[in-house]
Amino acid sequence: MAECVLCGCCLAGCPLLAATGREELSPRAKALLAGPSKWDAALLRETDVAALTTLCLACGRCEKLCPQGVKVPQLVAAMRAAHPDFRQWLWKQWITRLGPCWSLAARGAALLPESFVPASLGLALKGLKGLRPGGGLDPWLRVTDLPEAAFAAKYADHEVAVFDGCVGRGPRASSWGENARYLLRELGARLIDVKFGCCGSTLGVAGLPGEQRDTRRANIDAWRSAGRPLLAVYCATCVKGLSDYAAPGTDVTELFADAAEAELWTRGMMPLSALLAGARGRVTSGAPDVVGYHQPCHAAQLPGGGDADQALLHGLLNSRLRAPEKSACCGFGGILQLTAPDLSTRVGAACWANLEGAPGSGDALEAAPASVLTGCSGCVMQLSATAPAGVRVGHWLEVIRRD
Amino acid sequence: MTGNLVSALTPAHLRFLEGLFPGEGLVTDPAAMAVYGADSSRRSAMPWAVVRPKGEEQIVELLKWADAERVPLVPRSRGTGMSGGAVPAFGGIVVSCLWMNRVLDVDADDFAAEVEPGVVTAEFQALVQKHRLFYPPDPASIKMSSLGGNVATCAGGMRAVKYGVTREYVLGVRAVLPGGRIVNAGGRTHKNVVGLDLTRLFTGSCGTLGVFTKLTLKLLPLPESSATVLAAFPSLHDCLAGARGVFRAGILPTAMEFLDAKACWAISQIREVPWPKDTTQAVLVLKVDGGRETMAAELSRLERALAPSGPLCLFQGLGPEEEEPLWELRRLVSPAGFHLGVDKLGEDVAVPRGKTAQAVDGFQAIGREFDTHVVCYGHLGDGNTHVNIFYDAKDPDQAARAVKCKEAVFRLTLSLGGTLSGEHGTGITKGPYVSWQLGENERAVMAGIKNVFDPNGILNPGKGWS
Incomplete structure (x- = not known):
């Protein structure tokens, strides 16, 4: 799948971000965490990443706005599949x-x-x-x-x-x-x-x-x-x-x-x-x-x-x-x-x-x-x-x- | 510069923050903080903590405490800046303004509005349009960026050729300075020459002088209608000749944008494009606005003005619905460029308007010299050109050539009397080059001003002019 370039186009469509004002719930945050890590693995606990990343409505609005073709709902589904609990x-x-x-x-x-x-x-x-x-x-x-x-x-x-x-x-x-x-x-x-x-x-x-x-x-x-x-x-x-x-x-x-x-x-x-x-x-x-x-x-x-x-x-x-x-x-x-x-x-x-x-x-x-x-x-x-x-x-x- | 600041938060610091920002107002989990450390420059650094003030009182307390404790703060709203201005590259607490997103007042008689910094620009524009009012600044990020961020970076946009940039629409700024001092710069009047122009100083200061709590913005009457023309040309020079023809015909367009051959190609990789793919070397997009009855006539005027430069094709849009698909193509160019390379150095140099042709020719030649993809597009009407250099950072040779390319672009720009940044700001990506443009005296005056606002240097450290 295409990689997120952090342009932020998705921010305009996310109902979770609009309702909460919490940027960590935005599609960009999910793509950032699910993508190749920019941070030391020791700093980010996998379970925390999984828990946060799966807070998604799967409404697909970000997908329609993404110029790179990043599909955040799919990333989230994969994350959910990888962390059955x-x-x-x-x-x-x-x-x-x-x-x-x-x-x-x-x-x-x-x-x-x-x-x-x-x-x-x-x-x-x-x-x-x-x-x-x-x-x-x-x-x-x-x-x-x-x-x-x-x-x-x-x-x-x-x-x-x-x-x-x-x-x-x-x-x-x-x-x-x-x-x-x-x-x-x-x-x-x-x-x-x-x-x-x-x-x-x-x-x-x-x-x-x-x-x-x-x-x-x-x-x-x-x-x-x-x-x-x-x-x-x-x-x-x-x-x-x-x-x-x-x-x-x-x-x-x-x-x-x-x-x-x-x-x-x-x-x-x-x-x-x-x-x-x-x-x-x-x-x-x-x-x-x-x-x-x-x-x-x-x-x-x-x-x-x-x-x-x-x-x-x-x-x-x-x-x-x-x-x-x-x-x-x-x-x-x-x-x-x-x-x-x-x-x-x-x-x-x-x-x-x-x-x-x-x-x-x-x-x-x-x-x-x-x-x-x-x-x-x-x-x-x-x-x-x-x-x-x-x-x-x-x-x-x-x-x-x-x- | 950051020598007297703390290098990490202590448990006592965190206890203070928990008290001032209860519940969801404080974020300390690294997974949740990660996105607050990044912006559209694709630079990133992990914040020490993230706080979400709901009002000015919390900001006053925060700045009193941070100044006393020497804790760096990095103000942020939507993180769509292109030069890393919101990235806490030198450590610190990120202050997210997303919970301060109320429109406090829209006044159709004063032609003024008061807003909190977290209001999304496009939503504000839509709101004032209902009152038949117009807020012209339109950075490409308009749908996702905020007014606070736009003012902090003095965001530009495509309508600058006719309406100017964000600074022309900031009448007043209310900000909290380190130590908790509240400053009211400017006001609600459209003219004001009492004292020094602190409003202009805040505009474009990249969060280094104070944290905004209220912005007073100037509004215009909403033009009744608008129209757009998109024309493709067989060469960049024909395209620039077309632009000259428009000005010589006495037309001041609302926006005048160009795309070079590589930009056209990149857009064609993600969207169906209307221009002939084989022969198009440049595209010009023009907008005019005014009374509804005059728009059809304005379109014919534009078409006549462009004709002598021999466009390959020409598309017209009358009214927002017809225009939007033409402008959407232009807006997509920034992300589309990633089809040329996975990493990008995004520059936004500006030259005196008459030098644009010479500059773009030079930038393209630099790309050939260093065997690197250089995409040029942007605001032909005001001399501000986006020069995007694409490469693969994993290849050290490509990465080195990209940096050489960028430095050659800067040198050429300055030799033509231009500036390193027309609208993105210097942030961290261009910070090291500021001294190429600004002399020692200018930088010393700026450092003195910064010292008056923020004597301990706690606000957005490392984003300056040294």
């Missing part, structure tokens, strides 16, 4: 055992007395409670026009499978998968049912490359045996996680039969919102007065650039949708919510301040019935856990009405 073990429990049934974990979390919860897990549990059954948003948006013609012209010959990832199948989140399928059927898609697991992105971030490889292989096997259908993905982080299977610079033969199959995977993997681009809708009764939009760090991009979820919601909601001028990280951060909940909370607070400063929203976010919509399951968890009183957070799929 209690936290990694813990997270492995969460995402490999509870992950496939987040909703079950959420139900369990809701029942757990607060006093039994180790302080360091408080925020994570609160996030899970946010996903508990019945915690979702009520539907108030009817989709009136869909781009059926454009879809037919491009994809008439293809079968389509919905990728639910680890969050999309539980009681609260069941509406995500069901509404995604409903919209795709209305669009004219020929749906087939394929059972996928976790996309693996969080496993990689957590420094568990072996587990990540296994879950990726399982997903590719499922896709292959279903005849390599188009994948419609509704979680922004899953879109990123799945496109990383065949990211430029990776050895695709590790996962795919050959480069052609990898290409098929990349071309056939679509954010749901991009397939629905141009849809129009009508708000029904019960809609909140203020609808905020939270842009995930890994926001899925339209083919020509731009956040696919935001573009879709703008078309559906017009001026009712309010988005901050500049997006801010929610602070979920892969595993930071577990490893450093205080930092995660501070980034979350900065994110809410940013949402409340969105043009047109004034201070109405807390005053009127307000909802914040987003397109990433991690962001839904974190924002549910940190939302001000009276504000409800959900995936945009939750507000879709089925007739």
